[in-house]
Amino acid sequence: MQLPESQVAVLEAASADEATSVDALARTTDLPPETVTGAAFELAEEGLVAIEERVDETISLTDEGTTYADEGLPEVRLYEAALEAGADDDPVSMGQVIGASGLEGPQVDIALSNYARKGYGSIDSGEITADPDADPGADAEANALETLSDTDDAPVDTVDVDAETLEQLDRRGLLERTESTVREVTLSELGVTELMAGIETAETIGQVTPDLLTSGEWEDVEFAEYNVEADAERVEGGRVHILRQTAERVKDVLVGMGFQEMEGPHVDADFWINDCLFMPQDHPARTHWDRFALEHPTHIDDLPDDLVERVERAHREGVGDDGEGYRSPWDEEFARALALRGHTTSLSARYLAGHEIGEIEPPARYFSVEKVYRNDTLDPTHLLEFFQIEGWVMAEDLSVRDLMGTFEEFYAQFGITDIEFKPHYNPYTEPSFELFGTHPTTGELVEIGNSGIFREEMLEPLGVECDVMAWGLALERLLMLMYGFEDIRDIHGTLCDLELLRETEVTY
Amino acid sequence: MPTVDIDPDELRELTGREEKRDEELKEDLFGLGLEFEGRTEEGAFELEFAPDRLDRLSVEGVARSMRYQYGDARGVHVPSANSPEWTIVVDDSVPEERPYVTGVVVRDVDLDEESLESLIQLQEKLHATMGRKRAKGAIGIHDLTMLKGSAATEGNPTIEYVGVEPDGDRFVPLDSDAELTPGEVLEDHPTGRTYADLVSEYERYPAIYDDLGLFSFPPVINGRRTEVSTDSRDLFVEMTGTDQWTIDKMLNIVCYALAARGATLEEVTIEYADSESANADSNGSRTQSGGRELVRPDLSTKTKTVSHDRIETILGIDLDPDEVVDLAERSGLEAEKRDGGDDGDELVYEVTIPPYRVDVLHPLDVIDDLGRAYGFNDLEPKYPDVGTVGGRHERSRLERSVREQLVGLGFEDLLNFHMISEAENYDRVGISPDDDVFGAGEPATIKEPYSEDYTMLRTWVTPSLMMVLERNTHRAYPQDLAEIGVAAVLDDAENTGVDERRRVGAVLASHDAGYEDAKARLQALCRRFDVDLETPPTEHPTYIPGRTASVVVDGEEVGVIGEIHPKVLVEHDLEVPVAGFEFDLAALR
Structure with a gap:
């Protein structure tokens, strides 16, 4: 009869007199164990061999167990430190002994909880005593660890440790029991007969070649079987950065809602960043350290003169019959100072002023997802530079209800519903709202943005004669809500972890 | 954002709502935009809030807002003030960078540890916000009984706001036992060092004198002589700064807080030496010497004309005029219906703004108040019915x-x-x-x-x-x-x-x-x-x-x-x- 190469090898290596394990067959045939197992089952199907299965239990030390085998059990180390400190005579302060023992972290608790149990002494009101008669050399658990430290995956019945001690070590998480199925193969009578009759190896083909195809030879060959279950080599391939993906999704949603994209300078004059937004020049946020002023260059060359004049008038006198300005200084030189923009509302100011793409007629919707810069404390949820989602809608007679409806639609696209609007204060919007939403997985109420209707003191100098409502939100915040990341620094910036970026689940 | 520490027991007492549990108070505070951030070591609520309603920087101010919210108070309330006895005379020598002063006398104050602490907190919070870290306005509170006014003018006690050379005089500042010159305070006193930058460039330093000598070195530190304690019954409050309106408003907020504790306000006359330094917007009258005279605190109200139509378009709902008037009163405002506009048929309201409000610059700010009183979260969201075409850059x-x-x-x-x-x-x-x-x-x-x-x-x-x-x-x-x-x-x-x-x-x-x-x-x-x-x-x-x-x-x-x-x-x-x-x-x- 004809059989594939691996089956022939297994058949020849097996014996009719004694059962041979798959591992042993693999060594003899120089085939991978999974190939041998596969071949053996095929042969058994043909009745050429018989397979017997049994379950073996093996044990080996866990990492923690290995550590203790090397360094000693924490309670033994504690006992030794206690003896050293003279606790066999008088009680000694626990802190002192623990310090001397070199135990750290969870090991301290482990040492304390086993200390008395195993008769090394007692612990009472922060003091420790040592039993002079205790003998660490007779500690069954310690000795068992030492015995086991030389073996790996040892069958449980070959280990010279009593069952009770093993049980104790298992409870302490110091050893690991593994059950494995061992298969043994024996030649059947049929197998022996067929072998005597002679078995040919069927020709198998590894690779499809041009020659094989053009010659037509492929019709007569058998293809070597692969282990189709085995893991293949790992490839990474490219992928779009997870924060970019989130930004793209936001852009898709906003474009779908009728928003046009804005862009503009990262380094900009305070005039566009703050003055146009009716932020008084002595506002804490403008003198505050959270702003990144530029050392070089220091000032913008040109600002539109007529706009500067109108903005200054709004700051000093207010807008409208009944308006009041700020009782704050206003200086053009101060407005010309350059900084890294603290928000992309500077872009909104530029667009609304007609400075970027000419006059914008209502109705209009604009957005950007661009970087902003704040000199805040760098921590797991705050970066010095992050992306701000900025959006505004310009139309006649917009109401607070329009604002709420727009944001409900937007956030619903990201699974955030039940938005709450908390009335808030913002120098350039009135009314203003902080937006809160329910976290899709944890269910807690989290701040998800800031919004409002631009003040007339901002819009009038910019030449806008209808209503504009606007909102802003940190993209990173949305990302963390969507993915549950804990430290944004792993994602954004040169401290990023490639592994995390590679492994993050794809969302859509 | 600013935070303010509020003792819930005091809040219950000042609002007269003894039955409110802490959790209910927190919810009511959130409704005002005051977010509970945690508790202080003494158990007070630590509240974070947006920096517009600076009249809520003290438990008294928060309690006032809550009484409006509960409907226990309505409309505008202005405390009465007795006629002035004391005068602050502003001397020519006052540093030109810090020319303005204001003040009030407060009598029959009943200060216990809590209310004194609250007063000090209010002072600090006002410094941090409106006062721009004392640069724009600084508050000094003194025990009036320790002051001796020089009876220069018509038998009335007078104190003087002057400029003094850095080593021109000596006094014992708070938290010190030694007599120091103003210059030495900036170098040797911890508070002096903190605020040295504010005045170190000045040729002369600001100083306030009574008959006994220098007792306050604004904006840096008060003298020890006039230190306020729980035994103080009458107070003298002075504020100096770079803008008259700002310090007058800070003063109003302090006045309202003290009046809420049952104290009596008494006006103070401010006499500016020359007309030049007193050219701020204000309603002062001329004195014989050519200077200008102000009477403070200025507890006058102001009004904004708000259009009914605008209220409706901003809130996106139809409102009955009586409802608007009611919402205004529940916000601590008063609204009076008027026919306005050119043809006289547009409905408008004359809205009265109380003197402690510093955030109302425009009729829109009034509409925001009305919206809050209505309850923004009771509004039904709707998607704006305007079509636009989206696209990327x-x-x-x-x-x-x-x-x-x-x-x-x-x-x-x-x-x-x-x-x-x-x-x-x-x-x-x-x-x-x-x-x-x-x-x-x-x-x-x-x-x-x-x-x-x-x-x-x-x-x-x-x-x-x-x-x-x-x-x-x-x-x-x-x-x-x-x-x-x-x-x-x-x-x-x-x-x-x-x-x-x-x-x-x-x-x-x-x-x-x-x-x-x-x-x-x-x-x-x-x-x-x-x-x-x-x-x-x-x-x-x-x-x-x-x-x-x-x-x-x-x-x-x-x-x-x-x-x-x-x-x-x-x-x-x-x-x-x-x-x-x-x-x-x-x-x-």
Whole structure:
């Protein structure tokens, strides 16, 4: 009869007199164990061999167990430190002994909880005593660890440790029991007969070649079987950065809602960043350290003169019959100072002023997802530079209800519903709202943005004669809500972890 | 955002709502925009709030707002003030940088530990907010019984606001036993050192005198003689600053807080020596000496004319005029219906604003109050019924397309900071700012950087990619990384003086990465965008000589490509070769 190469090898290596394990067959045939197992089952199907299965239990030390085998059990180390400190005579302060023992972290608790149990002494009101008669050399658990430290995956019945001690070590998480199925193969009578009759190896083909195809030879060959279950080599391939993906999704949603994209300078004059937004020049946020002023260059060359004049008038006198300005200084030189923009509302100011793409007629919707810069404390949820989602809608007679409806639609696209609007204060919007939403997985109420209707003191100098409502939100915040990341620094910036970026689940 | 500490027991007492549990109070406070942040060691609520309603910087102010919210108070309430007895005379010598003063006398104050603490907190919070850390306005509160007014004018007690030479006089400041000159206070006293910057440039320092001598050195510190304690019954409050309106408003907030505790207000006359320093907007009258006389506190109300139509369009609902009047009263305002407009048929309201409000600049601010009283969260959201066409910016579309191609070519897309250090941007990749090579150039630098790691905007992207490689040597190779991001150099031709542009940067790191791998991918990219690529040899300190080329797209030099020099690899702890390129995104347009 004809059989594939691996089956022939297994058949020849097996014996009719004694059962041979798959591992042993693999060594003899120089085939991978999974190939041998596969071949053996095929042969058994043909009745050429018989397979017997049994379950073996093996044990080996866990990492923690290995550590203790090397360094000693924490309670033994504690006992030794206690003896050293003279606790066999008088009680000694626990802190002192623990310090001397070199135990750290969870090991301290482990040492304390086993200390008395195993008769090394007692612990009472922060003091420790040592039993002079205790003998660490007779500690069954310690000795068992030492015995086991030389073996790996040892069958449980070959280990010279009593069952009770093993049980104790298992409870302490110091050893690991593994059950494995061992298969043994024996030649059947049929197998022996067929072998005597002679078995040919069927020709198998590894690779499809041009020659094989053009010659037509492929019709007569058998293809070597692969282990189709085995893991293949790992490839990474490219992928779009997870924060970019989130930004793209936001852009898709906003474009779908009728928003046009804005862009503009990262380094900009305070005039566009703050003055146009009716932020008084002595506002804490403008003198505050959270702003990144530029050392070089220091000032913008040109600002539109007529706009500067109108903005200054709004700051000093207010807008409208009944308006009041700020009782704050206003200086053009101060407005010309350059900084890294603290928000992309500077872009909104530029667009609304007609400075970027000419006059914008209502109705209009604009957005950007661009970087902003704040000199805040760098921590797991705050970066010095992050992306701000900025959006505004310009139309006649917009109401607070329009604002709420727009944001409900937007956030619903990201699974955030039940938005709450908390009335808030913002120098350039009135009314203003902080937006809160329910976290899709944890269910807690989290701040998800800031919004409002631009003040007339901002819009009038910019030449806008209808209503504009606007909102802003940190993209990173949305990302963390969507993915549950804990430290944004792993994602954004040169401290990023490639592994995390590679492994993050794809969302859509 | 400012925080204020409020004792819930005091709040219950001042609102007369003894039955409210802590949790209910927290909810009611949230409704006012005061967010519970935690408790202080003494158990008080720590509340965070937006910096508009500065009249809520004390438990008295918060209680007042809650009484309006509960409907226990309505409309505008103005405390009465007795006629002035005391006068503050402003001398010619007052520093011109800080010419303004205001004040009030408060009698029959019943201060216990809590109310004294609340008063001190209010003072500190006002300093931090409206007072702009005391630069714009500073408050001094004194025990009136310790003051001896000189009876210069018509038998009335007078104190004087003057300018004094830094070593022109001595007094014992708070928290000190020694007599110090104002100059010494700035050097030797802890509070003096904190606020020294505010006055150290002045020729003469601000000082307030009574008959016994100097008792206050605003905006820095009070004298010990007039220190307020729980035994104090009558207080003298003075405020100095750079703007009369600001200190008058700060004074009003303090007056309302003390009046809420049952104290009696008594006006103070302010006499400015010359007309020049008193040219603020105000309602003072002329004195015989040609100066100007003010009577403070100024507890007059002001009005805003608010259109009914505007209220309805902003809130997006129809309202009955009586309802508007009711909402105003529940906000601590008063609204009176008027026919306004040119043809007289537009309904408007004259809305009265109480003197403690500092945030009402425009009728819109009144509408916000009405909305809060109505309950913004009771409004039904609706999607605005206006059609617009959406679309992306051209640069943004280009960037997305290039990124898609890079990912298709096997690159992992990265996103790095625009801020970087000089060392990373130049030194560690072997170049200096004035080198005539791609990626060099003078940087835009940051005045007060967060740390020495972020002192400038990066002039190219490749250093960021090298930093990521350096950080990830324990991760599997190949590491083929790409980034499309902003780089910036100084450029006089730009209005901002900074040329910001998007760059495409890429590095290939693996045991056999080489020039060809980088070139192959760059070629593919250029093919796909149908631009002509040439790579004439060049020299660049970041790359290995003989394996470096300029990236020339459609005849224009736009970047560099090469194998990273071993000295740069070793500098970044890399043990594999790296090849890469960087060029202007705009070259693919």
